[in-house]
Amino acid sequence: MQWTSILAIYFLFWVLSAFLMLPFGMRTHDEAGIDKIPGQADSAPADFRPGRVILRATILAAVLCGLFVANYVNGWITVQDIDFIGTPESFGEGG
Template sequence: MSWTSIAAIYLLFWVITAFVVMPFGVRTAEELGIEKVRGQADSAPANFKPLRVVLITTALSAVVFGLFYANYVNGWIGPSDVNIFGKPPGAE
């Protein structure tokens, strides 16, 4: 696998992981007892910490990508292992 493929796949894992990590630990102004800014949505986060999200996302996506790459090198799970529809009609 070339380094550009590695970078592209890692970036995909990073973005997906970021969307999974973002909602954890975020509270609204009402939940924290803080007064809202005029025009602020009720659901707007009051304690969003982007650096925390970036650090957790980077670590978690590195682990997930490591497992993906290990599977790519060792071939533990292949396309035939995830065939959820069974054999196609007429196949022997």
């Protein structure tokens, strides 16, 4: 696998991880006991820390990308392992 492919896969895992990490650790103003500004959404976070989200996403993406590359190199899970339907040729055999 080329390093550019690994970089692209890491980027995809990072974006996925960033969206997964966004809600963790967030508290609304009501949960934190802070007064809201008039017109503010009830679901707005009280203290958003993007650095923490970026750090968590980076660590999770590194682990997931590492597992993906290790699986690619070692062949632990292949397409045949997750093919639950079968090939198009085998559809007509069951009758």
